[in-house]
Amino acid sequence: xxxxxxxxxxxxxxxxxxxxxxxxxxxxxxxxxxxxxxxxxxxxxxxxxxxxxxxxxxxxxxxxxxxxxxxxxxxxxxxxxxxxxxxxxxxxxxxxxxxxxxxxxxxxxxxxxxxxxxxxxxxxxxxxxxxxxxxxxxxxxxxxxxxxxxxxxxxxxxxxxxxxxxxxxxxxxxxxxxxxxxxxxxxxxxxxxxxxxxxxxxxxxxxxxxxxxxxxxxxxxxxxxxxxxxxxxxxxxxxxxxxxxxxxxxxxxxxxxxxxxxxxxxxxxxxxxxxxxxxxxxxxxxxxxxxxxxxxxxxxxxxxxxxxxxxxxxxxxxxxxxxxxxxxxxxxxxxxxxxxxxxxxxxxxxxxxxxxxxxxxxxxxxxxxxxxxxxxxxxxxxxxxxxxxxxxxxxxxxxxxxxxxxxxxxxxxxxxxxxxxxxxxxxxxxxxxxxxxxxxxxxxxxxxxxxxxxxxxxxxxxxxx
Numbered sequence: 001x002x003x004x005x006x007x008x009x010x011x012x013x014x015x016x017x018x019x020x021x022x023x024x025x026x027x028x029x030x031x032x033x034x035x036x037x038x039x040x041x042x043x044x045x046x047x048x049x050x051x052x053x054x055x056x057x058x059x060x061x062x063x064x065x066x067x068x069x070x071x072x073x074x075x076x077x078x079x080x081x082x083x084x085x086x087x088x089x090x091x092x093x094x095x096x097x098x099x100x101x102x103x104x105x106x107x108x109x110x111x112x113x114x115x116x117x118x119x120x121x122x123x124x125x126x127x128x129x130x131x132x133x134x135x136x137x138x139x140x141x142x143x144x145x146x147x148x149x150x151x152x153x154x155x156x157x158x159x160x161x162x163x164x165x166x167x168x169x170x171x172x173x174x175x176x177x178x179x180x181x182x183x184x185x186x187x188x189x190x191x192x193x194x195x196x197x198x199x200x201x202x203x204x205x206x207x208x209x210x211x212x213x214x215x216x217x218x219x220x221x222x223x224x225x226x227x228x229x230x231x232x233x234x235x236x237x238x239x240x241x242x243x244x245x246x247x248x249x250x251x252x253x254x255x256x257x258x259x260x261x262x263x264x265x266x267x268x269x270x271x272x273x274x275x276x277x278x279x280x281x282x283x284x285x286x287x288x289x290x291x292x293x294x295x296x297x298x299x300x301x302x303x304x305x306x307x308x309x310x311x312x313x314x315x316x317x318x319x320x321x322x323x324x325x326x327x328x329x330x331x332x333x334x335x336x337x338x339x340x341x342x343x344x345x346x347x348x349x350x351x352x353x354x355x356x357x358x359x360x361x362x363x364x365x366x367x368x369x370x371x372x373x374x375x376x377x378x379x380x381x382x383x384x385x386x387x388x389x390x391x392x393x394x395x396x397x398x399x400x401x402x403x404x405x406x407x408x409x410x411x412x413x414x415x416x417x418x419x420x421x422x423x424x425x426x427x428x429x430x431x432x433x434x435x436x437x438x439x440x441x442x443x444x445x446x447x448x449x450x451x452x453x454x455x456x457x458x459x460x461x462x463x464x465x
Contacts, residue, residue, distance in 0.1 A: 035357040035382060039409025040454070042382045042463070046408050047105050049400070049460040053450065054083045054112040059458035062146070062389050063400045065103065068153045071179045072101050072400065074460060075146055081120050083112040095144040097121070098158060100179050101460075108415070109407070109450055121156070121182045123174060128189055128249050131165045131199050140187075144169075147208055151215065153179075157190070159207050159220075167196050168205040171220060173246060190218070190245040191253035210268035210277065211242075217306060218242050219258070219268045219277050234261040236313075237268065237277065237299065239306060256311040258301070259285075264294060267338045271371070272345045276300055278320075280337035280350075286317035292333030296320040296350055296369075320373035323354055335364075342392050346371055349380060349390040349399060356382050366390050366401065381463050385455045398464035405461070406454030412447055419443035 036043040049072065050060055063074040075096045101118040110116050123145075125137040137143070140160075148158040156174045171190040176182045195202045202224070209220040223235040237258040244254045259265065264282035271278070277299045285297055300316040323334040339350040348371050351364050356379055366381040366388075380397075381387055385404035393400050407415075420443035427434045434442075453459075 035379065037382070039413075040383060041403075041405055041408060042380070042465075044381070044463055044465040046410075047462045048408060048411060049104065049462060050101065050113065050116065050118075051108065051407070051459070052110045052113050052116065053453065055080060055457055057456060059402070059404075060099075060460050061402050061458060062148060063402060063460050064149055064391055065393055065400055066150050066153050066179070070103055071153075072103055072460065073148050073150060073156060074099055074101070074402075075148060081113045081118060083114065095142065096146045098145055098148045098156070098174075100176075100182060117180075119180065119182055121174065121176065122184050123160075123187050124184050126187055126189070128162070128192070129251075130162075130167055130196055131201065132197055135164045137162075149209060149211060151211060157209055157211065157218070159205075159209065166201045166203050167193075168203055169207055170250070171206050171209055171218070171240070188246045189250040190242075191240050191255060192250035194251065197251070208266050208268050208279075210270055212270050212301075213272055213274045216242055217274075217301075217303070218245065219270070221265050221268065222255075223261075234263050235265040236261045237265060237279065239301075239311075241306070254309075256306060256309070257313045258299060258311065258315070259317070260314050269340045271298075271341045272343060274301070274303060278339045278341060278348060280335075280339060286314070286319060293323060294333075294335050294337055295323060296336050296339045296348065298371075318373065320348065320369060320371075321350075321352075321377060323352070338389055340390050340392055341371060342397065343395045347397070349392065350377075351388050351390070352377070364388055366399070368397075380465070386458070388458075393462065394464070396464060398462060400460065400462050402458045403461055404455050404458045406452075406457070406459070407450050408461075412451065415450065416443050416447045419446040 058077040058080040060074050060076050063072050065072055076099050078095045078097055081099055098121040099118055100121060101116060104116065123140045125140050127134050127136045144161040145158055148156050151157050151173065154176055156176060158172055158174065159169045160172050161169045170192060172187050173190055175186045191206065193202065193204055205223055207221050209218055211218055218240040219237055220240065221235050222238045238255045239258055241254045244252060247253065262282055262285050265279055267280045269278050279297055280294045281297050282294055298318045298320060302315065305311050321336050323336060334352065334354050336350055336352045339348050341348055347368050349366055349368050352367050353364055356365055363384060364386045365379060367377040368380040369375065369377040381401065383403055383405040387401060387403040389402045391400040420439055423439040423442050426432065427439060
């Protein structure tokens with residue numbers, strides 16, 4: 001045996017392993033180099049939810065299924081809907097709006113979202129006291145909105161950029177009695193900073209809201225506006241007591257700091273038991289290390305401490321992912337984000353730019369890891385384009401998600417075969433004298449315009465293995 005003759009190497013080897021553990025790296029092997037793909041996506045049951053071709057660049061993001069399982073809420077670029085507009089309408093492409101669409105299977109391309117019975121949530125104007133006087137929203141339609149979530153089947157929570165007197169984004173509730181007709185929806189602000197009554201309010205923002213399973217606690221991120229010299233402390237997780245929300249125009253709301261302030265915290269979600277919040281954070285969270293990437297963390301939540309108002313920030317923070325890079329990898333920092341718990345709390349789905357097996361690409365794809373982080377992440381859903389915003393729909397792991405995949409291969413194949421059969425019938429009825437090759441080419445030409453949306457427009461899908 002040669003090993004005993006080289007036993008002097010044991011001490012350096014053990015020291016190297018200690019270094020790996022200390023800096024947060026892993027000695028585990030990279031994921032296997034086998035990636036099962038069906039056509040242009042991971043092997044599994046993929047259903048296209050939005051199938052419209054009304055845009056060559058709009059993105060549908062942040063999908064959430066209503067508690068009754070009937071309606072999908074999502075955000076979209078400003079003019080995704082309505083598709084017919086007045087000539088004088090402004091085009092706020094960088095702003096977002098909120099849309100409802102019935103849960104359905106997309107069997108064929110549609111010309112617009114309206115053809116799939118999608119509707120725009122039209123918000124009523126609202127008056128909020130700011131800087132010691134009433135400031136009226138006169139153009140709520142044109143405010144930037146995002147991160148919409150369901151509170152129940154008739155209420156939606158979201159952030160909206162007030163953009164008044166230095167006041168940034170605040171959290172709101174929209175009342176939607178009829179999801180099929182959310183016209184002129186009434187809204188109320190959930191929480192306002194006490195400093196919003198000052199003549200010069202602090203430029204604070206509230207984003208990334210997540211509601212606890214019992215609907216008592218609303219977690220959100222709170223940070224300074226991203227302007228020069230205005231972000232001295234960073235981002236922190238706060239929790240709003242929903243029993244105090246929306247009282248006195250939001251000024252009597254009670255919030256509690258759950259973490260210290262870090263360089264980056266975003267994309268919050270609660271576990272199904274209401275005991276943990278999962279989030280994406282920078283490398284300075286919980287002493288995780290240094291670097292330009294983000295990792296996935298959980299924060300234990302003591303609800304008894306919340307009820308007594310005696311909360312200590314930075315309770316038990318657990319790091320779930322330890323992302324390493326291959327030698328020679330040009331990517332300087334891997335981003336892990338958008339984490340969500342499975343419905344039973346046993347798994348966590350998240351988006352990562354880590355290299356997928358069999359590829360050298362770093363597009364965003366969806367990975368899965370046990371909720372205690374005991375195993376290495378495995379890829380769950382993959383295309384060669386961005387796959388983002390997973391939302392757990394069913395206990396079996398069915399996800400609602402957004403992807404720039406375009407139309408799935410099986411749908412394209414079906415459409416092409418249907419077009420070919422039409423050409424066969426037309427050739428016979430009109431005695432055109434076309435060969436099979438010509439008819440196949442004509443059918444392929446009909447589908448080619450649909451293929452254009454691959455990598456250009458983000459649609460909504462459901463996926464399960």
